[in-house]
Amino acid sequence: MKKFIPGIALLFLTASNISFAADTAKGEVVFTSNCAGCHAGGKNFMSPHKSLSKEDLEKNQVNTTAAIINQVTNGKSPMPGFGKLGILSATDIENVAAYVLKKSAAGW
Numbered sequence: 001m002k003k004f005i006p007g008i009a010l011l012f013l014t015a016s017n018i019s020f021a022a023d024t025a026k027g028e029v030v031f032t033s034n035c036a037g038c039h040a041g042g043k044n045f046m047s048p049h050k051s052l053s054k055e056d057l058e059k060n061q062v063n064t065t066a067a068i069i070n071q072v073t074n075g076k077s078p079m080p081g082f083g084k085l086g087i088l089s090a091t092d093i094e095n096v097a098a099y100v101l102k103k104s105a106a107g108w
């Protein structure tokens, strides 16, 4: 499928990758449709002590962009690996990680 992307689209994708900066507004959209089922309001309905609060992220060492990207990409049972499963793109994951860090810093 990817082979058939017209050259113009490839150019656009390349250009947008070069100028990429995490977009928390897009991250919020990703969060609402993929994460809020278990993490609405920054909580964790399945594992309450593993919420997205600043304190829990620090305690569980998931308080960096890289750590959140890793967890969302690969999952941590019972949380699904959104990247590995092909549900979210790398850009979606970077945006949602930036959104989670921003919200946790603000106390949700």
Ligand code: HEC
Pocket (backbone or CB within 6 Å): 030, 031, 034, 035, 036, 037, 038, 039, 044, 046, 047, 049, 050, 051, 052, 053, 056, 057, 060, 062, 068, 071, 072, 076, 077, 078, 079, 080, 082, 096, 097, 100
């Ligand atoms: C099916 C429910 C579910 C969904 C959907 C889900 N998660 Fe999770 N999430 C969990 C569970 C359960 C854990 C705790 C995993 C563990 O045992 O460490 C977790 C942990 C986390 C943690 C680490 C929290 C901590 O304090 O250790 C982050 C960050 C996180 N999720 C982000 C996300 C993001 C971003 C999304 C959406 C892309 C998402 N999750 C979608 C269930 C879910």
